[in-house]
Amino acid sequence: MKNTYIRTKYLILGLLGILITSCETDFENPNEATSEQTYSSREGILAASVGLQQTYATTGLRWIVETPAITTREAGITTTFQNMIELEDGGSTLPNFNSNVQGLWATMLRLVKIAEDIQTNAPNITLDPGTESGLVAHAKLFQAMAIGSLAQNFEQVVTTTNPDNNAEFVSRLQGFQFAIDRLNEAEAILTATPVSNSFTSQVTLGNIDLLNSIRAMKARYNLFAGNYEAAISAANSVDQSSVSLFVYDSQNLNPIWGRVYLNDSPNFKPRDSFGLPESFNLDAQDGRKEFYLIPLDETNQNGLPIEDLAGFFDINTESIPLYIPDEMNLIIAEANLRKSPEDIDAAISALNEVLTDSDDPLGVNANLSPYSGPETANAVLMEIYKNRRAELFLTGMSLEDSRRFNRPQPSGQSMIYTEERNRNFYPYPDIERNSNPNTPQDPAI
Structure with missing residues (x-):
């Protein structure tokens, strides 16, 4: 058993050597072939899944x-690193x-590649059915x-x-539709063949409810794709x-803690x-403010008011959820307003599940009174947007949300720090443009 652990450990380390770059601007080719050894054995492919x-x-x-x-003003920079300055300045000149921009693009494609390789190779290795189904469904989820x-x-x-x-x-x-298709496939696989105890004990370790996570991502991406029902x-x-x-753990630290607290040198x-703009009038009693934010009464170098960070991010080994449970209620609320015909009563009912929540399993509780504003689609949508910003803080969805809720367009000028967002989309990184002739023109802003 000890030798098996050691072999698996070094396979994981080898895989991470392929996946993780050595410095902030050193990005490998996301289409680079992965070592065949990784996928030639049960140990290797399980290590790939862990990696x-x-x-x-x-x-x-x-x-x-x-x-x-940074782009949507959820956070303000507190560093002189050029990449962060460029992001907060924004505008059409973002390089x-x-x-x-490079890191987001290259890392996601690297993950896609490893997920593809797991799906291709799992059927070629002798595995029990529940381990194979777990490997393939898990890869499809991360893909x-x-x-x-x-x-x-x-x-x-x-x-x-x-x-x-x-x-x-x-x-x-x-x-988004490609992602939804992979999630549908993953759900069908697990419904037919549930994951084995072996897969759970070696990959997810009981920390990830795989089927539930697949369904949560289906809800998210169907909303973003406009598939409201x-x-x-x-x-x-x-x-x-x-x-x-x-x-x-001590070897793999919470990445947001690392950017905000590590070495007492916040980025x-x-x-x-x-x-949120003051016009949203966030309730002072909203429990999510205390959950996520620690009062600081300071501004950053560009005059943006900032706080200290709590929530899932103020301890170096604190866990980060794949999704917040009340995201599902916010999806139900929004989709009921965007579908045809709209259902305002159903939307308000789902919204109230979020507003009145006092027993969230992760502790993200608004603990407020039910919605009492105008019962119109536009008014309720703005309340949903406000609650997405508070409930789903620092989950990576703020730019998608800002566009989808038609928040004010950026001007295209840089260093306009009063804008709610300073880009609509990011430019394609030069590491892609310089190697892939199919790279499109950059968006105007």
């Missing part, structure tokens, strides 16, 4: 959370070589989340890697009493009132 999850939870989440947080993260931030995306560096681009809506159905299928967590801090 996929671990890389998403560390390097991946750093880019997913931090990058749009293609910005390391956050979907990586592509979904790209589609939230880029106008066009790559869904399938290509070893010749000429991967095709598709629209972001096609990207499907979003409602998927959200209703999620067991909100079950949580799924990325768990950290950013959260904005007052989650970065």
